[in-house]
C-alpha cells in the first residue's frame with residue numbers, strides 16, 4: 001500500500017507566487033493598497049464583469065452580496081439543499097429566512113421547477129450554487145426570477161472559469177461570489193470576491209467591507225482629513241495586499257489549471273463509464289464545467305455497501321475522499337430556526353447517501369488517478 005495521502009483537493013503555490021508576496025511584504029502597503037485594486041481589476045477582466053470587490057473570504061463575499069441586495073428581516077431567499085452552510089448563513093445573518101429547495105437528481109443543481117413552488121410574496125432572491133463547478137441553467141433561472149421579480153445571486157465558489165452557453169460565471173447573475181480558500185481553483189490563503197455589473201451594488205459592498213464608512217483610508221490620507229462617516233452597518237471584511245499579490249499571480253495560471261481539471265475528469269469518466277456502480281454526475285449541454293469537485297454517486301443498492309464503508313476503505317488506503325454536502329435541511333440550525341425538516345428535499349437526501357468527492361486538483365498525476373480508480377475497484381470487488 002502506498003502511504004502518501006492523496007487529498008480530495010489541494011492548492012499549488014510556486015516560486016513566482018512566493019516572490020510576488022515577498023515584494024508586497026517589502027513595500028509600504030500591506031493592506032488597502034494598490035494590489036487590492038489590481039486583483040479586483042484582473043478578476044473583473046477575467047470574468048467579463050464590470051465591477052469586482054475583494055474581501056477576506058468567500059463567506060464575507062456572500063454577506064456583502066446579500067447586503068447589496070437589501071436582504072432584511074422578513075425577506076425569504078431560496079437556496080439549494082446541497083451546498084455549504086455559508087450560502088444560507090449570509091441570509092440568516094441579515095435577518096432573512098433561507099428557504100431550502102431540492103436539487104435536480106441528475107445534476108444536483110437547484111431544481112428550477114421546485115423553486116416556483118416555494119416563491120411567496122416575501123421571496124426576494126435566489127442564490128444559485130454552481131455545485132462541483134457546473135453552472136446552473138441560468139436561462140431557466142432568469143425566466144423564473146423575471147416572472148416573480150427576484151434577484152439572482154450566484155454562489156460560484158466552485159465555478160471560477162466555468163461557462164454556461166459560452167458565457168462565463170460572473171456575467172450570469174446580478175452578483176457572483178468566488179472563494180479563494182486553498183481548496184478552490186486559485187488561492188489567496190483566505191479570500192473572496194463579488195463581481196457585478198451594477199455600480200450601486202459595488203459601492204454598497206465597498207462600504208460594507210469597511211465598517212459602513214463612506215471614504216476609505218487611502219482616500220482620507222490623500223485628502224489629509226480625519227473625518228469619516230459611518231453611513232450604514234459594516235464590518236472589517238478587507239483583504240490584504242499580501243493576499244491579493246498571491247491572487248494575481250495565481251490567476252495567471254487558472255486557465256492551465258482548468259484544462260488539467262477537465263482532463264482529470266475525462267480520465268475518471270472513462271474509467272467509470274456510464275453503466276457501472278460508480279456514476280459520475282450528469283453534465284448538461286452547453287456547459288464548460290470547472291470541476292472544483294469530482295463528484296460520483298455510488299449505486300449503493302447494486303453494491304450492497306454503504307457510502308461510509310467505501311469512504312472508510314478509501315481513507316485506509318490513503319485516499320482522502322470527501323462528501324459534499326450534508327443537505328442543509330438536515331442541519332439542526334435550519335431545522336430549529338427556520339423549520340427545515342428531514343423529508344423536505346428527497347432528491348438531495350437520497351443523493352447524500354451515495355455521494356463521494358474523489359481527488360481532483362491540477363498536480364494530481366496519472367499515477368495518482370490510477371491509484372484512485374484501482375483502489376475503488378478493489379474495494380468494490382472485495383465487499
Ligand SMILES: *Cc1c(COP(=O)(O)O)cnc(C)c1O
Nearest residue numbers: 057058059084086157179180181
Ligand atoms: C468555499 C465555499 C464558500 C465559502 O468560502 P470561504 O472562502 O471558505 O469562506 C461558500 N459557498 C460555497 C459553495 C463554497 O464552496
